[in-house]
Amino acid sequence: MTERYDPYSALPAVPEFALRSTDIADGVTLAVAQRSSLFGRPGQDRSPHLAWDGHPAGTRSFAVTCYDPDALTVSGFWHWVVFDIPGSVTELPAGAGDAGGRYLPTGAKTLANDAGRHGYLGAAPGPGEAPHRYVFVVHALDVPTLDVATDATPAWLGFRLVVHALARATLTPVFGIPA
Numbered sequence: 001m002t003e004r005y006d007p008y009s010a011l012p013a014v015p016e017f018a019l020r021s022t023d024i025a026d027g028v029t030l031a032v033a034q035r036s037s038l039f040g041r042p043g044q045d046r047s048p049h050l051a052w053d054g055h056p057a058g059t060r061s062f063a064v065t066c067y068d069p070d071a072l073t074v075s076g077f078w079h080w081v082v083f084d085i086p087g088s089v090t091e092l093p094a095g096a097g098d099a100g101g102r103y104l105p106t107g108a109k110t111l112a113n114d115a116g117r118h119g120y121l122g123a124a125p126g127p128g129e130a131p132h133r134y135v136f137v138v139h140a141l142d143v144p145t146l147d148v149a150t151d152a153t154p155a156w157l158g159f160r161l162v163v164h165a166l167a168r169a170t171l172t173p174v175f176g177i178p179a
Contacts, residue, residue: 004133007069007076008170011162017055019138019169023048023094030134030175033094036122038115041177047080047097047120048136052090055140056166060087063139063146063161065154066120070132078154079134080120081111083161084145096120109150111157118150123175131176140167 023034035043050064063083071077080097085108096103097120101110110118125132141164148157 005069007067008135008137008168012165014165015056015167017052017138017140017167017169019050019052019136019171021048021050021136021171024134024136024171024173026172028173029131030123030173034122034134034173035175036124038121038124041124043122043124045120045122046095047092049094050092050096050136050138050171052138052169055090055138055169058142059140059166060144061085061141061146062087062089063141063157064092065135065137065139065161067135067137067154068123068125068132069135070125070130072126072129075155078111078114079122080113081154081157082108083111083148083157084109087144107145109148111148111150111152111154113154125176127177128179129176131174133172133174136171136173138169139165140169142166 033046037043062085066080068077099119
């Protein structure tokens with residue numbers, strides 16, 4: 001098997017900090033709660049609990065993203081994008097990615113994922129594909145807000161994240177459906 005591409009390896013290096021969750025872990029299969037109900041499959045489209053610490057002292061805001069680099073497209077698949085999370089916030093509860101944003105901190109904004117929904121969309125790889133990686137990243141940023149409209153794409157936000165990144169924290173659970 002060839003080495004799978006790590007999209008973050010192509011970005012400028014920044015320090016890492018700690019990210020933990022009561023719902024997900026590196027290399028561990030996603031639970032039904034974090035899977036999608038698309039295509040009639042069991043799933044709840046519930047974003048996982050995320051908590052972080054050890055970010056740089058100059059952090060003024062955070063962004064949280066979930067990206068599947070293994071989706072069968074040339075561009076991967078963005079499952080969740082939240083930004084302008086105040087620098088004083090160090091935890092999001094499970095379900096913070098619901099479409100209404102009711103569990104997000106004041107000021108936080110979401111972009112539509114690659115399915116066009118504002119909120120978290122769970123894992124939904126095709127049957128028989130190799131398990132996909134779901135890269136959850138918390139980005140520590142040097143500005144309190146990013147100059148990004150809520151109708152922008154996740155890729156457009158990505159430019160702003162690179163420019164303003166102080167550090168990153170990641171967790172990468174997996175999910176696949178046997179043939």
